[in-house]
Amino acid sequence: MSFAKLTTSALALAALSATTAAARDQVQVAGSSTVLPYASIVAEAFGENFEFPTPVVESGGSSAGLKRFCQGVGTEHTDIANASRAIREKEIKACAENGVTDIIEVRIGYDGIVFASQIDGPAYTAFTQSDIFNALAPKVMVDGELVDNPYTKWSDFNADLPEADILAFIPGTKHGTREVFEEKVIAAGCEATGAMEAMIKGGMSEDDAEDACLSVRTDGKSVDIDGDYTETLASIDANSNAIGVFGLAFYENNTDKLKVATMAGVEPTTTTIAEGEYPVSRPLFFYIKKAHIGVIPGLKEYAEFFVSDEIAGPDGPLAAYGLVSDPELVATQDGVSGEKVMGGGS
Amino acid sequence: MTDASMPTSSDAKPRTPLTTVDARTKKRKAAEARFRMYGIAGIATGIFFLIVLLASIVASGTGAFQQTFINVPVYLDPAKLDKNGNRNPAELAKVSTFGYTPLIQEALLTQVQNNGIETPLEKRGDMKAMISASAAAQVRDVVLGDPDMIGETVEFRILASSRVDGYLKDRVKREDVARDKNIDAEHLDLVDALVPLGIVQKTFNIDFITGADASESRAEAAGIGVSMIGSFFMMLVVLVLALPIGVAASIYLEEFAPKNRLTDLIEVNIANLAAVPSIVFGILGLAVFIQFMHLPQSAPLVGGMVLTLMTLPTIIISTRASLKAVPPSIRDAALGVGASKMQSVFHHVLPLAAPGILTGTIIGLAQALGETAPLLLIGMVGFIASNAPDSIASGLLDPNSAMPAQIYEWAKRADPAFYERAWGGIIILLLFLITMNTIAVILRRRFERRW
Numbered sequence: 171m172s173f174a175k176l177t178t179s180a181l182a183l184a185a186l187s188a189t190t191a192a193a194r195d196q197v198q199v200a201g202s203s204t205v206l207p208y209a210s211i212v213a214e215a216f217g218e219n220f221e222f223p224t225p226v227v228e229s230g231g232s233s234a235g236l237k238r239f240c241q242g243v244g245t246e247h248t249d250i251a252n253a254s255r256a257i258r259e260k261e262i263k264a265c266a267e268n269g270v271t272d273i274i275e276v277r278i279g280y281d282g283i284v285f286a287s288q289i290d291g292p293a294y295t296a297f298t299q300s301d302i303f304n305a306l307a308p309k310v311m312v313d314g315e316l317v318d319n320p321y322t323k324w325s326d327f328n329a330d331l332p333e334a335d336i337l338a339f340i341p342g343t344k345h346g347t348r349e350v351f352e353e354k355v356i357a358a359g360c361e362a363t364g365a366m367e368a369m370i371k372g373g374m375s376e377d378d379a380e381d382a383c384l385s386v387r388t389d390g391k392s393v394d395i396d397g398d399y400t401e402t403l404a405s406i407d408a409n410s411n412a413i414g415v416f417g418l419a420f421y422e423n424n425t426d427k428l429k430v431a432t433m434a435g436v437e438p439t440t441t442t443i444a445e446g447e448y449p450v451s452r453p454l455f456f457y458i459k460k461a462h463i464g465v466i467p468g469l470k471e472y473a474e475f476f477v478s479d480e481i482a483g484p485d486g487p488l489a490a491y492g493l494v495s496d497p498e499l500v501a502t503q504d505g506v507s508g509e510k511v512m513g514g515g516s
Numbered sequence: 517m518t519d520a521s522m523p524t525s526s527d528a529k530p531r532t533p534l535t536t537v538d539a540r541t542k543k544r545k546a547a548e549a550r551f552r553m554y555g556i557a558g559i560a561t562g563i564f565f566l567i568v569l570l571a572s573i574v575a576s577g578t579g580a581f582q583q584t585f586i587n588v589p590v591y592l593d594p595a596k597l598d599k600n601g602n603r604n605p606a607e608l609a610k611v612s613t614f615g616y617t618p619l620i621q622e623a624l625l626t627q628v629q630n631n632g633i634e635t636p637l638e639k640r641g642d643m644k645a646m647i648s649a650s651a652a653a654q655v656r657d658v659v660l661g662d663p664d665m666i667g668e669t670v671e672f673r674i675l676a677s678s679r680v681d682g683y684l685k686d687r688v689k690r691e692d693v694a695r696d697k698n699i700d701a702e703h704l705d706l707v708d709a710l711v712p713l714g715i716v717q718k719t720f721n722i723d724f725i726t727g728a729d730a731s732e733s734r735a736e737a738a739g740i741g742v743s744m745i746g747s748f749f750m751m752l753v754v755l756v757l758a759l760p761i762g763v764a765a766s767i768y769l770e771e772f773a774p775k776n777r778l779t780d781l782i783e784v785n786i787a788n789l790a791a792v793p794s795i796v797f798g799i800l801g802l803a804v805f806i807q808f809m810h811l812p813q814s815a816p817l818v819g820g821m822v823l824t825l826m827t828l829p830t831i832i833i834s835t836r837a838s839l840k841a842v843p844p845s846i847r848d849a850a851l852g853v854g855a856s857k858m859q860s861v862f863h864h865v866l867p868l869a870a871p872g873i874l875t876g877t878i879i880g881l882a883q884a885l886g887e888t889a890p891l892l893l894i895g896m897v898g899f900i901a902s903n904a905p906d907s908i909a910s911g912l913l914d915p916n917s918a919m920p921a922q923i924y925e926w927a928k929r930a931d932p933a934f935y936e937r938a939w940g941g942i943i944i945l946l947l948f949l950i951t952m953n954t955i956a957v958i959l960r961r962r963f964e965r966r967w
Binding site for chain 1: 612613614649653656688689692695696697698730731732733734806807810812813814895897898899900901902903914915927928929930931932
């Protein structure tokens with residue numbers, strides 16, 4: 171029966187090709203969905219300009235990417251982890267336990283985090299960190315007392331804000347953006363409103379108070395979005411009262427649907443972020459597994475290409491897409507070409 | 517049996533002629549009429565939603581099949597592309613796409629000025645917003661393919677940027693561009709002036725059907741073709757693995773296996789497996805195929821193997837059903853004239869069951885074709901812009917995506933132009949599914965026998 175012959179030969183072919191599959195010749199990248207657009211732009215240009223195959227870039231969040239990165243050394247593991255925050259001590263330790271010891275940290279530039287709302291919605295045009303804290307923290311200061319958050323409308327605590335129900339879509343905990351949001355907005359608001367002081371006076375240690383300052387209310391006024399910014403955008407589309415947290419680049423691609431709010435009086439643009447005026451910005455990173463350099467063809471070339479002036483510089487395609495280029499790019503370039511690993515070694 | 521237990525007219529009540537309609541009959545008839553209405557209403561709702569769905573898919577997706585191009589003669593300046601003038605391919609390759617971009621911008625600007633169009637955009641850099649970033653790569657590939665072209669002026673048909681394309685498709689509105697830093701109103705004026713001259717043209721875009729994925733900054737260049745090939749190779753693996761294994765397993769279970777507790781247990785578990793969420797198979801695939809067997813990530817081979825696991829129960833169940841449908845008299849007759857058990861199965865039962873088996877297989881394949889969840893875990897969802905594979909081995913092993921994964925990926929991206937492409941991808945995927953289901957229906961109609 172010819173069909174049986176066909177299937178057996180095809181099976182044999184599949185088995186044969188499986189055995190030759192050990193080596194991998196393209197760079198494998200996973201991690202932050204904020205870095206994904208930049209990484210994909212670089213991967214595409216890399217594929218066009220070099221003889222190496224186009225790297226594969228996956229998303230899934232900074233934590234998920236670093237977790238996969240730290241699973242071990244070998245072609246079945248990823249070579250690069252994209253992250254929208256710096257790697258944590260805990261993760262470095264987890265990496266080391268699996269034999270991933272030499273990690274090269276590469277800072278590619280800065281990204282702004284913006285607060286935006288539906289273009290026809292209430293006039294959310296100016297926020298301060300205290301406003302966001304008052305709206306979203308579980309405990310806030312009312313008349314000098316630390317109480318459970320009583321506010322349901324923005325105008326309850328700041329008469330300049332619209333009289334609209336509080337509803338915010340913030341990035342879920344697996345995103346690096348969440349950490350920046352907590353530290354640069356919620357914690358800053360916590361200090362500014364005096365809530366942190368009140369917590370310490372109430373008998374909390376300073377560390378505990380700092381941790382408590384990072385939490386958000388859980389009564390449904392603050393909604394975690396675990397997916398990408400498109401999911402936040404869809405939620406904003408459905409709720410005219412809501413505000414959402416976006417990356418600057420995403421906002422700039424959707425100016426027809428979103429309007430952005432200033433933070434502490436500063437409008438988020440690449441200029442204000444580069445000059446450090448806009449307070450809610452964060453560096454973006456990727457991490458290279460040094461053990462894979464020389465094993466995976468094109469890995470080092472990809473990293474060098476990523477941080478080269480024509481890509482990551484102020485006139486490059488990444489800046490055009492919304493990345494705020496790093497003023498210390500030269501040092502980064504040296505770090506990559508010298509394969510400088512974290513922790514001072516070389 | 518409640519109807520039967522009801523008191524009939526012969527019992528206590530006075531007899532009435534059958535032709536007169538009494539209250540009870542009326543009630544029963546009304547109940548039947550109501551039930552019919554519910555049924556019709558149910559079907560009507562279903563059809564209504566189907567029409568809404570199809571209409572919205574077609575309305576949102578057809579734009580993806582058209583694309584805006586710019587026809588422009590580009591002067592391939594030797595001073596920029598080949599400084600030493602020796603046409604050495606290695607040296608030519610050193611000029612990256614960034615070296616080509618200014619040439620294209622210059623070419624478009626010259627074209628605008630030669631046609632006497634009045635515009636405040638007078639600098640070369642002003643043209644950047646009009647042209648796709650992929651144009652440089654297109655020109656570079658042509659030049660590297662034929663270095664003798666350097667120094668000549670060559671006519672190119674390059675992609676316009678996604679904003680220009682969106683403007684011609686009414687996606688980008690004039691009132692919105694004020695806050696858009698990617699394009700200005702002057703660019704749109706320029707587009708309006710260039711369209712009648714035929715320099716900017718919106719035409720059918722074959723690259724959407726045949727091309728590869730593109731990065732976020734160039735939505736206009738993205739195509740579904742390479743992921744279509746990825747899907748094809750996965751389906752090939754599913755067919756090659758799942759059909760023989762599934763048919764062999766069902767023939768054994770149905771025809772040869774003794775009926776005992778063990779086979780009962782196996783049967784129950786196969787039925788259960790068919791209901792297992794597909795993401796579970798993805799985790800299994802990651803653990804077994806990639807981390808234990810060290811097969812490559814993002815490869816259609818692994819994707820196909822994962823989908824095989826998912827499709828096997830469907831195939832086994834439908835194969836067993838069609839084997840069961842072959843009447844025992846066929847087997848008995850074969851055995852009666854001296855055929856062995858195996859001969860009776862392979863010469864008589866299996867050919868008669870084949871249409872049912874094929875139908876089940878095609879339905880299983882169609883199901884596998886639309887699956888995204890397991891692919892998430894084995895690295896087939898992401899930015900995978902590999903070129904079309906050049907051999908069967910590379911088709912199986914090179915990183916690739918699949919159609920539904922590509923659609924999911926596009927729907928996530930920031931530029932609204934990708935959203936349109938996601939809908940376009942859905943149209944293509946639906947066409948495939950409809951074709952496969954039609955084939956299944958035809959097979960069943962044509963070959964299935966009823967006893």
